[in-house]
Amino acid sequence: MTLAIAIHGGAGTIRRAELTAERDAALRAGLASALDAGYAVLCAGGSALDAVTAAVVTLEDDPLFNAGRGAVFTLEGTQELEAAIMDGSTQAAGTVMGVKVAKNPIKLARRVMEATPHVTLGFAAADAFARAQGLECVPMDYYFTETRWQALQLEKARLAAGGRPDEAPADRKHGTVGAVALDGAGHLAAATSTGGMTAKWAGRIGDTPIIGAGTWADARCAVSCTGHGESFIRAAAAHDIAARISYAGQTAQAAAEALVHQTLTRLGGSGGVIVLDAQGRITMPFNSEGMYRAMLDGQGRREVAIYREENNSFSSR
Ligand code: ASP
Numbered sequence: 001m002t003l004a005i006a007i008h009g010g011a012g013t014i015r016r017a018e019l020t021a022e023r024d025a026a027l028r029a030g031l032a033s034a035l036d037a038g039y040a041v042l043c044a045g046g047s048a049l050d051a052v053t054a055a056v057v058t059l060e061d062d063p064l065f066n067a068g069r070g071a072v073f074t075l076e077g078t079q080e081l082e083a084a085i086m087d088g089s090t091q092a093a094g095t096v097m098g099v100k101v102a103k104n105p106i107k108l109a110r111r112v113m114e115a116t117p118h119v120t121l122g123f124a125a126a127d128a129f130a131r132a133q134g135l136e137c138v139p140m141d142y143y144f145t146e147t148r149w150q151a152l153q154l155e156k157a158r159l160a161a162g163g164r165p166d167e168a169p170a171d172r173k174h175g176t177v178g179a180v181a182l183d184g185a186g187h188l189a190a191a192t193s194t195g196g197m198t199a200k201w202a203g204r205i206g207d208t209p210i211i212g213a214g215t216w217a218d219a220r221c222a223v224s225c226t227g228h229g230e231s232f233i234r235a236a237a238a239h240d241i242a243a244r245i246s247y248a249g250q251t252a253q254a255a256a257e258a259l260v261h262q263t264l265t266r267l268g269g270s271g272g273v274i275v276l277d278a279q280g281r282i283t284m285p286f287n288s289e290g291m292y293r294a295m296l297d298g299q300g301r302r303e304v305a306i307y308r309e310e311n312n313s314f315s316s317r
Contacts, residue, residue: 002298003042004280005181007034007055009065009292010194011226011271012174016290016307024306027064031294031304034058038179039296048189048222049087049110051181056083056106056191059177063145065292066175068104071143071195073152074202079143080123081195082209083109088188088217095209098123101137102130106193109209111135120209148198155199165199166228170270170288172198176208178224180217180276182298188278190215190222190238197229207232212239220245220278221252227264227271227288235263241275252276253283260285 009031013019038055042048060068071079083105084095094113097120102108108130112121121129130137151172158168166173176194183189192215194208206229207214214225216238223238232238237259244255256275264271265287272286272293280298284291286308294304 001184002182002280003039003184004276004282004296004298005035005038005042005051005055005179006274006276006282006284006295007031007038007059007177007179007293008224008226008272008274008284009059009177010175011286011288011291012066012171013288013290013292013306014169014171027292027306028304030059030062030064031292034062034179035294035296035304038181042181042183045184047185048181048183048187049085051183052085052179052189052191053106053110055179055181056177056193057104060104060106060193065177066148066195067177067193069143070145070148072148072175072198075156075199076202077152078202079140079195080202081105081143081193082206083191083193084209084211084215085109085113085191086189086211086215086217087113088190088219088222091218093119093211095120095211095215096122096126097205097209098203099126099130100140101127103136103138103142106191107135119211143195151198159199166268168198174227174271174288176226178215178226178274180222180224180274182222182276182278182280186278188217188219188222188276190217190224192224207237212236214238216242218242218246222276223273225271225273226291228269231264231267231269232271234267235259235269237264237273241273245277252281256283257285260287
């Protein structure tokens with residue numbers, strides 16, 4: 001029996017030289033506790049779906065990451081959260097967008113998957129569904145963090161001075177959390193949750209809640225993406241990786257690296273992906289300066305990392 005899990009906390013890392021030792025340690029601790037939460041589920045015989053839910057809930061509750069509490073702000077100063085979950089064994093999926101009340105958007109996405117005839121619910125309907133389902137709901141200020149608010153002010157000033165949206169610093173442009181897992185029954189699952197991008201237009205939908213763009217799981221692989229959402233949508237990124245594996249017989253590593261280093265780079269998008277295959281192999285390439293990430297693979301290797309140059313075989317070129 002092979003158990004494996006990988007998580008990411010987004011590709012919006014700040015430059016290594018600017019990251020304080022305290023913040024570095026806090027980010028790594030947050031990643032480790034999400035990884036452990038998911039792995040504990042797997043070790044207790046739980047499903048991959050439950051494992052990715054547990055890992056993402058932990059990251060959503062951590063204000064350091066751009067999902068749930070700690071979500072970034074739209075240009076209008078509001079917060080609109082998105083999440084997606086997919087069960088690789090059935091290809092059932094649930095996604096939500098424009099969420100404003102659910103404490104844990106990933107739980108809401110899962111409820112859409114399990115308790116509605118639909119895949120996606122958005123905005124007022126998603127909020128009403130969260131309440132109707134008795135999920136924990138929070139006032140808007142629950143999501144507020146001073147750091148994200150200041151990031152919006154800086155981004156607005158930069159835009160007002162003629163800066164282009166795609167030239168924002170990585171820590172303002174990116175952030176998202178995600179998890180992929182393989183359980184004892186051999187089933188894969190993927191989950192992704194985000195506040196989107198700082199200063200996005202209100203109503204803008206990113207790749208996270210679009211099945212096949214930011215999130216995918218089938219019998220062969222589970223994928224969660226982070227980065228410039230528009231590029232991931234235009235590349236059908238998560239499904240492109242799955243298609244390379246299924247139709248072209250590529251390894252998960254070759255498929256993920258082709259998507260990130262060829263397709264995504266060609267489209268001018270920055271970011272990364274975490275991919276897990278049915279044998280418990282994990283690959284986590286990115287073309288950004290770093291990607292918050294952690295994994296426990298089928299060979300028993302455990303790793304928590306942020307930057308490219310960290311000594312591991314699972315990051316990037
Ligand atoms: N992909 C997310 C979005 O475009 C942001 C990110 O992952 O950094 O909304």
